[in-house]
């Protein structure tokens with residue numbers, strides 16, 4: 255049955271048949287909830303319905319070993335997992351475990367973080383309690399708008415009860431004209447202990463923000479008492495001049511004007527280590543208009559690692575490398591937590607102490623797109639959890655490619671051959687193992703040297719699959735106009751092209767032809783996504799070759815994650831309309847030869863929410 259849009263709009267109760275074999279109508283004219291399944295992912299974290307905001311407030315419950323993943327959702331809500339594959343909502347219908355409306359937070363609850371064994375040994379949440387809006391780095395800051403308050407859970411995280419007293423961090427440092435002062439992140443760190451003469455195991459808080467006219471900052475605080483009631487100000491332990499960049503900006507965007515959602519943690523090559531190298535993930539906000547920026551036009555999801563030192567009695571952080579945690583325009587507000595080896599999930603998989611991070615993928619470009627939200631009845635998702643560690647790239651030729659100020663640093667130098675360190679980030683091993691199922695097919699490799707798209711011999715059964723492949727090319731490709739990769743979610747009507755462009759070392763996701771709905775409906779973003787990945791020259795058996803590009807492409811209906819070489823990620827939406835848009839093709843354009851190898855398609859993904867009806 256096909257109804258006219260006018261009839262559909264007025265017939266909420268009528269279960270609607272949508273025809274995915276013909277051109278879409280203007281989707282904004284369809285009935286509420288009629289697009290609920292159209293683009294919904296199944297392996298990703300998102301609430302049963304409605305909007306998901308920043309991930310935050312994760313922790314492992316010491317009593318149960320369950321990992322709690324939290325996110326802003328009518329306050330903050332969450333779920334638990336014992337395997338990092340499937341999740342259970344903490345409350346029925348994904349209801350929140352904390353909501354705004356208390357004395358400290360009459361207006362809103364913003365991001366926070368949890369001390370797993372805090373007050374009375376219970377999970378203790380330190381969060382931003384909001385009393386006035388709007389809050390924007392582009393406008394004058396309203397005094398008292400963001401304070402940091404405590405709440406404690408006694409029921410396994412289903413409800414966090416606010417303490418009956420004022421905020422424990424009631425204001426920004428004295429006389430600092432902040433652009434923002436939020437997202438408190440609690441952590442422990444040996445290096446900071448020794449620089450500040452603190453007892454081992456002392457808790458610290460980093461609060462994100464910046465200073466008007468001056469630039470973005472991380473504000474550092476130290477635990478003062480066993481009940482976490484007082485926090486001693488240690489100053490702006492990291493500050494960058496306004497709107498500056500790391501190096502020339504190619505590898506880590508702009509530091510911007512205001513930091514948000516900073517996490518701080520120690521890593522080594524195995525994962526989390528409080529004595530390891532200090533890393534931070536952070537959001538940076540900036541805009542183009544220097545005179546009257548009303549909003550933040552740009553948000554970048556960055557990471558940095560660096561040295562901790564002591565200057566004039568103040569502990570300081572100095573970056574030694576920085577990069578993007580995810581290059582997608584919609585990917586932001588990552589929140590991570592250490593996941594101990596004693597957690598349920600790690601006991602099952604045998605994993606060591608890890609640091610796990612979830613990145614948010616906004617569904618309507620931070621609320622700026624006129625997306626058919628009522629028709630879909632959910633907005634946004636969290637990307638698959640990633641495990642972060644210190645990554646090494648060995649046997650790298652010591653040439654100009656390694657000497658730039660980039661998202662890596664040189665760790666050793668052996669007469670012309672160097673080893674590099676960088677942030678390693680991979681889909682958590684449990685999720686990856688569950689994605690890489692035995693319901694898979696191998697597509698024979700190809701060597702292509704002329705422009706075109708070559709269809710796979712086999713088409714996946716659904717829009718839920720993972721493609722793994724490696725692409726290799728000769729060194730001469732760097733100076734050519736060559737582009738090579740895959741077209742996914744393709745049919746005679748639509749396709750999304752993911753390719754490496756050698757000339758500017760970029761992985762690009764071309765969405766200009768991703769969705770037939772973009773032509774009929776507002777708010778279907780079809781802009782390209784682009785991120786930079788350097789393929790180094792490697793020495794092997796005395797021969798030089800270009801590092802191969804190893805891709806893991808996760809297609810979870812409309813959510814597309816592209817992971818490469820254990821150190822690159824770019825994620826976005828590709829909202830294909832036609833049922834037939836499932837084909838995969840090899841893609842080559844320009845001059846040069848590329849070889850595609852080890853191409854496997856893993857079908858079906860998994861249902862992360864088996865308990866939801």
Ligand SMILES: *[C@@H]1O[C@H](CO)[C@@H](O)[C@H](O)[C@H]1NC(C)=O
Nearest residue numbers: 263264265266285286287628
């Ligand atoms: C659709 O949802 C919106 C938002 O909840 C609501 O205002 C509107 O009345 C709904 N439309 C119908 C036909 O129920």
Ligand SMILES: *[C@@H]1O[C@H](CO)[C@@H](O)[C@H](O)[C@H]1NC(C)=O
Nearest residue numbers: 350351352353412413414415
């Ligand atoms: C949490 O518990 C308190 C006290 O019982 C109650 O007032 C509050 O509504 C609960 N909060 C949520 C989000 O359920």
Ligand SMILES: *[C@@H]1O[C@H](CO)[C@@H](O)[C@H](O)[C@H]1NC(C)=O
Nearest residue numbers: 392393394395431432466467
């Ligand atoms: C803080 O900065 C804002 C924006 O530049 C400015 O309007 C305001 O006057 C400043 N406040 C103080 C106390 O300096």
Ligand SMILES: *[C@@H]1O[C@H](CO)[C@@H](O)[C@H](O)[C@H]1NC(C)=O
Nearest residue numbers: 497540541542543544545547
């Ligand atoms: C920040 O720097 C960029 C690059 O130079 C520039 O385009 C932009 O206008 C600057 N933003 C502001 C608000 O000054």
Ligand SMILES: *[C@@H]1O[C@H](CO)[C@@H](O)[C@H](O)[C@H]1NC(C)=O
Nearest residue numbers: 560561562563572573574575
């Ligand atoms: C960080 O510390 C290392 C070892 O002490 C030193 O070699 C390096 O120059 C320092 N980097 C920065 C950015 O201070």
Ligand SMILES: *[C@@H]1O[C@H](CO)[C@@H](O)[C@H](O)[C@H]1NC(C)=O
Nearest residue numbers: 286287303304627628629631
């Ligand atoms: C979205 O779904 C929820 C839960 O089923 C429902 O209560 C709500 O009315 C729906 N909203 C719209 C706009 O359809």
Ligand SMILES: *[C@@H]1O[C@H](CO)[C@@H](O)[C@H](O)[C@H]1NC(C)=O
Nearest residue numbers: 652656657664667669670672
């Ligand atoms: C490696 O060592 C050589 C010889 O000392 C030196 O010339 C070169 O600049 C070093 N390379 C890097 C990347 O530091």
Ligand SMILES: *[C@@H]1O[C@H](CO)[C@@H](O)[C@H](O)[C@H]1NC(C)=O
Nearest residue numbers: 690691692693694695857858
């Ligand atoms: C996949 O592996 C599981 C466990 O080894 C086995 O039970 C199942 O039959 C296999 N499925 C296919 C399609 O081979």
Ligand SMILES: *[C@@H]1O[C@H](CO)[C@@H](O)[C@H](O)[C@H]1NC(C)=O
Nearest residue numbers: 744745746747748749766767
């Ligand atoms: C969109 O993709 C289809 C199928 O690949 C192709 O026929 C069509 O020309 C493309 N349109 C544009 C504008 O690229």
Ligand SMILES: *[C@@H]1O[C@H](CO)[C@@H](O)[C@H](O)[C@H]1NC(C)=O
Nearest residue numbers: 280281282283773774775776
């Ligand atoms: C689709 O319909 C909505 C609601 O009637 C309207 O505001 C919008 O302009 C239409 N979009 C297009 C592309 O025609």
Ligand SMILES: *[C@@H]1O[C@H](CO)[C@@H](O)[C@H](O)[C@H]1NC(C)=O
Nearest residue numbers: 755758760762782784785786
């Ligand atoms: C590389 O160049 C393409 C245009 O050819 C552009 O779309 C893309 O944004 C560039 N990459 C980066 C990381 O800026």
Ligand SMILES: *[C@@H]1O[C@H](CO)[C@@H](O)[C@H](O)[C@H]1NC(C)=O
Nearest residue numbers: 724802803804819820851852
């Ligand atoms: C990339 O894949 C190739 C071929 O499977 C493999 O030899 C190489 O170790 C992989 N590199 C990385 C960085 O995973």
